[in-house]
Amino acid sequence: QQPVQSPQAVILREGEDAVINCSSSKALYSVHWYRQKHGEAPVFLMILLKGGEQKGHDKISASFNEKKQQSSLYLTASQLSYSGTYFCGTDPPQGGSEKLVFGKGTKLTVNP
């Protein structure tokens, strides 16, 4: 079951904040976040496991709301290097399935 990401695209000026959402119609065990720049491989940002935790990495953080079956990625004081397509990846509720399914992605453009 593919997770749904929103928005599909967002354009920011350097220093602005953004939120990218990822939701599922089914219960989630874990949520992964990746960033892919044009012509490059996806790069792992963070993983959130069932338990509603929040994680941070520099000025990028994420939350996981198990009850709402959704996760949000927060980009604070965006930098030019944040540009790329962000994918969330989810797996079935039983976990441990090795089957990570990616959302369609959110294209983030940060302009000077």
Add this chain to the structure above:
Amino acid sequence: DTEVTQTPKHLVMGMTNKKSLKCEQHMGHRAMYWYKQKAKKPPELMFVYSYEKLSINESVPSRFSPECPNSSLLNLHLHALQPEDSALYLCASSQSDGTNYGYTFGSGTRLTVV
């Protein structure tokens, strides 16, 4: 070494050719994956190897044949492909099976079938 290395980076093959894609990692990861990615689309899972055994085959056509010779290597053998198989093929690895760990992706092989 924190990389997944894929070769070749680019491949053009005819519909009657046989070719192989290679993937290597030396991080001690025990799970390895093949994903297919079309332009402006998310990666789509093809195969999962866990501890060198095929654990997931996402109903991929038999013209794609995976192989895991050892814990560091993953191959994808290609035969009689169709033009619609043209895509970026990504290899990834993770520390163990399950989705408790992030995936490290290789830079991919851009395949064109003519």
